[in-house]
Amino acid sequence: MDSAAHTRQRVSVYEVGPRDGLQNEAKTLPAADKVRLIHALMDAGITRIEATSFVHPKWIPQVADAAEVMAQVDRRPGVVFSALVPNLKGLERAVAAGVDEACVFLSVTEGHSKKNINKSVAEAVSTAIETAAAARKAGMRVRAYLSCVWGCPYQGVVTTNEVVAVAKQLLEIDMYQLALGDTIGVGVPSQTVEILQALYPYYPREKLGLHFHDTRGTALANALTGIQQGVTSIDSSIGGLGGCPYAPGAAGNLATEDLVYMLQGMGLETGVDLEKLVEAGELAQSLIGKKLTGKYLQAALGTREKRAAKIRAQS
Amino acid sequence: MDSAAHTRQRVSVYEVGPRDGLQNEAKTLPAADKVRLIHALMDAGITRIEATSFVHPKWIPQVADAAEVMAQVDRRPGVVFSALVPNLKGLERAVAAGVDEACVFLSVTEGHSKKNINKSVAEAVSTAIETAAAARKAGMRVRAYLSCVWGCPYQGVVTTNEVVAVAKQLLEIDMYQLALGDTIGVGVPSQTVEILQALYPYYPREKLGLHFHDTRGTALANALTGIQQGVTSIDSSIGGLGGCPYAPGAAGNLATEDLVYMLQGMGLETGVDLEKLVEAGELAQSLIGKKLTGKYLQAALGTREKRAAKIRAQS
Numbered sequence: 001m002d003s004a005a006h007t008r009q010r011v012s013v014y015e016v017g018p019r020d021g022l023q024n025e026a027k028t029l030p031a032a033d034k035v036r037l038i039h040a041l042m043d044a045g046i047t048r049i050e051a052t053s054f055v056h057p058k059w060i061p062q063v064a065d066a067a068e069v070m071a072q073v074d075r076r077p078g079v080v081f082s083a084l085v086p087n088l089k090g091l092e093r094a095v096a097a098g099v100d101e102a103c104v105f106l107s108v109t110e111g112h113s114k115k116n117i118n119k120s121v122a123e124a125v126s127t128a129i130e131t132a133a134a135a136r137k138a139g140m141r142v143r144a145y146l147s148c149v150w151g152c153p154y155q156g157v158v159t160t161n162e163v164v165a166v167a168k169q170l171l172e173i174d175m176y177q178l179a180l181g182d183t184i185g186v187g188v189p190s191q192t193v194e195i196l197q198a199l200y201p202y203y204p205r206e207k208l209g210l211h212f213h214d215t216r217g218t219a220l221a222n223a224l225t226g227i228q229q230g231v232t233s234i235d236s237s238i239g240g241l242g243g244c245p246y247a248p249g250a251a252g253n254l255a256t257e258d259l260v261y262m263l264q265g266m267g268l269e270t271g272v273d274l275e276k277l278v279e280a281g282e283l284a285q286s287l288i289g290k291k292l293t294g295k296y297l298q299a300a301l302g303t304r305e306k307r308a309a310k311i312r313a314q315s
Numbered sequence: 316m317d318s319a320a321h322t323r324q325r326v327s328v329y330e331v332g333p334r335d336g337l338q339n340e341a342k343t344l345p346a347a348d349k350v351r352l353i354h355a356l357m358d359a360g361i362t363r364i365e366a367t368s369f370v371h372p373k374w375i376p377q378v379a380d381a382a383e384v385m386a387q388v389d390r391r392p393g394v395v396f397s398a399l400v401p402n403l404k405g406l407e408r409a410v411a412a413g414v415d416e417a418c419v420f421l422s423v424t425e426g427h428s429k430k431n432i433n434k435s436v437a438e439a440v441s442t443a444i445e446t447a448a449a450a451r452k453a454g455m456r457v458r459a460y461l462s463c464v465w466g467c468p469y470q471g472v473v474t475t476n477e478v479v480a481v482a483k484q485l486l487e488i489d490m491y492q493l494a495l496g497d498t499i500g501v502g503v504p505s506q507t508v509e510i511l512q513a514l515y516p517y518y519p520r521e522k523l524g525l526h527f528h529d530t531r532g533t534a535l536a537n538a539l540t541g542i543q544q545g546v547t548s549i550d551s552s553i554g555g556l557g558g559c560p561y562a563p564g565a566a567g568n569l570a571t572e573d574l575v576y577m578l579q580g581m582g583l584e585t586g587v588d589l590e591k592l593v594e595a596g597e598l599a600q601s602l603i604g605k606k607l608t609g610k611y612l613q614a615a616l617g618t619r620e621k622r623a624a625k626i627r628a629q630s
Contacts, residue, residue, distance in 0.1 A: 185614070188580030189539055217535055217573030217610035218580075224504055224536045247617035251610045258532030265503030265533075295532035295566045299500070302562035 010269040011227060012048060013256060014179075014209060014235045015041055017284065018069075019050040019084065021241025021253055023062050025288055031065040033287045035072040040280035041238060042079055045272040046256075050103065051081040054090035070097035082143060086117065091131050095138045102135035104128040104173070105145035108166045111154030112147060112183070125169045132173040142175040145211070149180045149195060150187035153246045160191075160198045168202055177209045177233060182222065184246055185215025189225040196229045211235035212254045214293070215244045219254035220262060227268070234259060239281040239292030255294030257281055325584040326542060327363060328571060329494075329524060329550045330356055332599065333384075334365040334399065336556025336568055338377050340603055346380040348602045350387040355595035356553060357394055360587045361571075365418065366396040369405035385412035397458060401432065406446050410453045417450035419443040419488070420460035423481045426469030427462060427498070440484045447488040457490040460526070464495045464510060465502035468561045475506075475513045483517055492524045492548060497537065499561055500530025504540040511544045526550035527569045529608070530559045534569035535577060542583070549574060554596040554607030570609030572596055 018038050022029060029037075034052070041049055051073065057064035066083065073081065075098075082101035085091045094102060106124035107113040113121045132142045148155075149163050167178065180195065192210075199208065210226040210233070212219035223234050236259045242252030260272045274296075281297040291298070333353050337344060344352075349367070356364055366388065372379035381398065388396065390413075397416035400406045409417060421439035422428040428436050447457045463470075464478050482493065495510065507525075514523065525541040525548070527534035538549050551574045557567030575587045589611075596612040606613070 186580075188577050190581040214610055215614045216576050217570060218577050220532055221536045221539045221577060224539065244614065244617070246621075247614045248621055249606075249617035250614035255532060261531050262503050262533050262536060265501075266505040291564075295529055299530045299559065299562045299565040302559070302564035306561070306563055 011263050012233045013270055014048045015046045016050045016235050017238035017241040019053050021237035024242035027288055028062045029287055031068040034069050038073050040283045042076055044276035044280050047079050049081055053084035054094045055086045067097045087127050087131055091134055101141040103143045103145055104132050107147040108158055108163050109148045109152040109155045112152050136174050143177045144170050144175045145179045147181045147183045150182040151184055153184050160194050164198050178203050179209035179211050181211040182213055185213035187222050189221055192222045192225045205230035209233035214251040214254050239284045239297050240294040251293045257294050257296035261296045326578050327548045328585055329363045330361045331365045331550050332553035332556040334368050336552035339557035342603055343377045344602055346383040349384050353388050355598045357391055359591035359595050362394050364396055368399035369409045370401045382412045402442050402446055406449055416456040418458045418460055419447050422462040423473055423478050424463045424467040424470045427467050451489050458492045459485050459490045460494045462496045462498045465497040466499055468499050475509050479513050493518050494524035494526050496526040497528055500528035502537050504536055507537045507540045520545035524548035529566040529569050554599045554612050555609040566608045572609050572611035576611045
């Protein structure tokens with residue numbers, strides 16, 4: 001690892017708390033609370049926010065308020081709002097709602113594809129290509145999400161060859177970023193290296209994003225590995241919002257504060273204000289009504305609590 | 316990162332749960348429970364266990380039962396029990412109790428040294444040298460712990476020069492390992508690289524151990540960095556036992572299961588059985604009476620719970 005090189009590098013944080021995070025929490029928030037959270041994230045300097053999803057509410061009731069959320073959020077210069085769009089129908093709603101960036105999504109594995117979107121991988125590839133083309137025509141930026149890259153809850157092991165095979169089929173999409181998802185949080189750093197190096201002939205590192213779930217505690221180590229391999233876009237979720245649907249009680253997404261703490265400590269530019277990020281995390285925690293798993297957040301709040309107790313004891 | 320090199324590497328896990336972990340939990344366990352936990356750890360294949368501490372119980376009441384714990388644990392071939400020994404008096408008790416390995420300990424910073432052991436760093440160095448020499452004479456293996464290597468709760472920033480200055484003073488100790496502690500869990504990977512590279516002229520990588528607290532979520536990323544730099548001994552605590560005394564609610568030590576999961580996934584040899592480690596973690600959790608922070612543990616227990624619910628629903 002060349003730490004001198006790191007000091008010149010910039011890492012872009014893609015915040016998924018308001019969508020991926022909240023969608024996997026037991027409590028559903030009203031649109032106004034989601035909007036408050038998004039505002040707090042922007043206040044902290046986050047400029048890429050996955051705000052919601054235009055998947056049909058029949059499948060994901062938590063995002064029935066997608067248009068409402070988009071209508072209520074402040075539009076600030078430099079901030080890009082993205083949303084999941086499953087197909088042309090969802091895209092239509094996303095365009096009408098004023099979304100900046102369309103995220104098409106699909107799985108590497110047949111098992112997850114069938115269970116998640118009731119399509120074969122081949123059908124999902126076609127839909128993604130079609131939806132992405134229409135999104136580009138509508139003037140939107142396009143991101144493609146690939147799920148189950150490190151492992152699948154149904155199939156188990158996923159080989160790097162399988163990942164490359166699906167990723168190659170997405171090459172005709174005019175996307176700015178392919179986001180690789182460790183959907184069930186099984187990834188380890190050596191595997192991350194292998195996957196990235198297998199994809200580099202098709203996707204240069206500037207075009208890849210990494211999305212880790214912290215189910216087994218390896219998310220930040222994997223993010224570090226990605227950065228060492230030249231990736232400059234990492235997904236994370238405020239406070240670690242979002243559990244794992246496959247293991248109740250397990251941790252959710254990589255926590256944004258932990259990621260930003262590490263990146264800033266390594267001299268990498270993120271443009272994010274860590275103290276204000278803690279405020280956003282505290283808000284997320286109060287909205288959702290439980291302690292979140294983000295470690296930096298708990299340390300910061302714990303230190304604050306200890307300081308308050310000291311002051312109370314003195315007065 | 317050369318993953319081919321990794322497949323040939325062995326990493327030794329040094330388990331600190333029974334001492335460092337339990338000492339920082341609110342609930343104090345009876346000796347018999349500590350012994351049960353140590354047995355569960357040995358069952359999982361852990362061969363280096365920090366079993367207790369011979370610090371005077373006036374300072375740390377949780378370890379008043381040090382001799383009792385040592386008297387009750389099974390002695391199994393290949394397993395090394397270590398214990399903290401603060402001085403000659405503590406060493407005398409450790410020798411009488413049959414401890415294999417003496418851990419002398421001190422801080423890099425004056426602030427932490429004064430608060431923790433009421434000695435200046437120079438006094439602590441003298442005591443460590445004297446105690447270690449006596450331990451060697453008594454036929455014990457010696458490990459030296461250096462605290463506050465990445466940062467200090469009183470002084471704040473700690474420079475690598477300060478770390479090297481204290482570490483050099485310990486060169487006359489006949490130790491098998493110098494364990495570097497991120498006592499307050501502030502370390503980031505670039506700093507870990509810097510510290511290790513500054514120490515290598517004095518301590519070859521085979522002689523260094525790394526001890527991370529996960530207060531800000533960076534423990535496993537730092538452990539990975541250490542391994543990439545050639546270190547082969549990592550401290551961890553079952554289930555992540557042990558909070559942070561400086562921030563209530565914050566995470567404790569790096570969780571052993573998370574570490575072992577990552578290492579095994581990377582093809583590194585640990586000799587540890589991950590499933591049995593989860594059993595030890597479950598035991599730790601039931602003894603201490605609360606959910607522990609280890610993520611692999613929670614994922615494993617969550618998956619098991621989900622499976623049980625499915626079976627109940629079918630019956």
